[in-house]
Amino acid sequence: MNNRQRIIFRYLLSALLVFLITGTAASSQSEDTFELGNQAYSRGDFPTAARDYLETAARRGVSASLLYNLANTYTELGKTGEAIRAYEQALRLDHNNGDIRSNLAVIRRQNGLYREDRPVWQRYVDLLGSNQWMLLSGLFFFIFSAGLLAPSLADTLRVQTRKDTIIRIARYTAAIALIITICTLPAAIYSYQSWN
Incomplete structure (x- = not known):
């Protein structure tokens, strides 16, 4: 290695170390605020616990x-609406x-906030x-x-024994899988859209 390559290598190594150190420090700091929130909750200091949990959420998502911990904290603080929102997000x-x-x-149940009766399709979507x-x-x-693809694969591989059976099984399997796909895809799309 010549002198120029050594200098470039040192700069790259230094930059990598700086990124690793700052990333680790930020990660440990957000974990520290989460633990501080847990400790504050254990002591019964719910406003501090809520602040620490919100700070953790802002730093690391x-x-x-x-x-769940934030919702429990809001419950203890008597902030029912915020607690329900946090529970539902969790x-x-x-x-x-x-x-x-x-x-x-x-x-x-404690606050008389029962869920309204939902249609069957919405209960179906909520299963998963x-x-x-x-x-x-x-x-x-x-x-x-x-x-x-199974019938054409059977032709390609020149499978002659039980070819009709393979084709029949493949067609029934494809038909059943298509029906299940048609039943599950709208639920997946609706669930994803309502999540966003």
Whole structure:
């Protein structure tokens, strides 16, 4: 290595170290505010806990656990509306979390805020989260595509034994997968749009 390459290498290494150090410091600082919020909540200092959780959200974004803790803090502060909003946001991020669901139901019941009766299709959409609906739709669309390609693949591979059986099974599989895709795709789209 000549002298010029060494200088460039040193500058690049220095820049990389600066980025790593500042990134680690920012990450640990936001984790510290989250832990400080947890400690304040344990002490019963709910305004400080809420401030620390909001600061953590501003620095590193939200997560289901952060929103859950923030909602619990708002509940203790008597801020019912903000608590329900935080619980619902946490539930959108972690759709299957039973603690979030039960706390949300309790706070609604205590304050007489029952959910209005929803149509069947909306209850159907609420069975899974938007990511789960999208994964299900994608999986069955893939199965549908594979079912359509199976007969031509059988011709390409020159499979003569039980060719009719393979084609029949592939067609039935493709038809069933198409029906399931048609049933799950609107739910995925609606769930994603309502999440945004």
